[in-house]
Amino acid sequence: MKRLLLLACSLLAAQSVAAWGQKGHDVTAYIAECHLTPKAAKKIDKALGGHSPVYYANWLDNASHTPEYAYTKTWHYLNIDEGHTLETMPKNPDGDVLEAVTSLVDQLKGGNLAPEQETLALKMLIHLVGDMHCPMHTGRLSDRGGNQRPVTMFGKPTNLHSIFDTSVPEAAHRWSYTEWQQQLDRLSKDEVARIQSGTPRDWLLETSEICKEIYDFTPEGTKVSYDYVAKYAPVIEQQFLRGGLRLARLLNEIYR
Numbered sequence: 001m002k003r004l005l006l007l008a009c010s011l012l013a014a015q016s017v018a019a020w021g022q023k024g025h026d027v028t029a030y031i032a033e034c035h036l037t038p039k040a041a042k043k044i045d046k047a048l049g050g051h052s053p054v055y056y057a058n059w060l061d062n063a064s065h066t067p068e069y070a071y072t073k074t075w076h077y078l079n080i081d082e083g084h085t086l087e088t089m090p091k092n093p094d095g096d097v098l099e100a101v102t103s104l105v106d107q108l109k110g111g112n113l114a115p116e117q118e119t120l121a122l123k124m125l126i127h128l129v130g131d132m133h134c135p136m137h138t139g140r141l142s143d144r145g146g147n148q149r150p151v152t153m154f155g156k157p158t159n160l161h162s163i164f165d166t167s168v169p170e171a172a173h174r175w176s177y178t179e180w181q182q183q184l185d186r187l188s189k190d191e192v193a194r195i196q197s198g199t200p201r202d203w204l205l206e207t208s209e210i211c212k213e214i215y216d217f218t219p220e221g222t223k224v225s226y227d228y229v230a231k232y233a234p235v236i237e238q239q240f241l242r243g244g245l246r247l248a249r250l251l252n253e254i255y256r
Helices: 002-017 021-034 038-047 059-063 067-076 097-110 115-132 160-172 177-184 189-196 200-217 226-254
Strands: 150-153 156-159
Touching: 021 115, 021 160, 021 177, 021 226, 038 115, 038 226, 059 067, 059 115, 067 097, 067 115, 097 115, 097 200, 097 226, 115 200, 115 226, 150 160, 156 160, 160 200, 160 226, 177 226, 189 226, 200 226
Parallel strands: none
Antiparallel strands: 150 156
16 A cells, blocks of 8 residues: 555656646657757767767656656746736745746857766756746646646546647547658748747746646546547647747757
């Protein structure tokens, strides 16, 4: 019984950190990889030991639950409670996704990291830019980013955070990450440039506005079904694409 309780607690903790699920992070990383300059691609290949950005897209979700990287647990999100703004919401003293992304970009651009430090920062950045575009990762502290807002999905009890991590994306399309990229990544150069504009702060605020609308549309006890999936599939597609294109921009700027 004790072991079962410990397992349940571990799963609950993991749920509060995970975003997009494995597929979503893979999609974001692969879209970014497809938009790297040749120079950036070569340098990233070296920094990642010959691996693709996709290889490490989900690494930090697991690493954050190890003693060595436990300090990154709060880096995956930035809670904004109802009635608060980014400016008025008390900052998490242990850090948040905006602070982490900003710091990692600055460190990598500085060019003074030891090789192993560069690799670590790059692996973290690849994941966290994806997290920044997951709507419920700007959710309310009062309900742990939607983890404590119960809903049902096709009759099964779950919560608002969980359905946006994995359930709604998987219900929308049963594609591989390469198929997601092939279907979504079809914009003109001007459209790509428009999406890539702005700062990480701008991108997080944009995600926060989406999150607010989701809260309004999904009260406790909402019965999520096909109509809900149809409504939010385009939002998820948009956020995957935005995250990938913006990660590419940051990486191309770092590895000029």
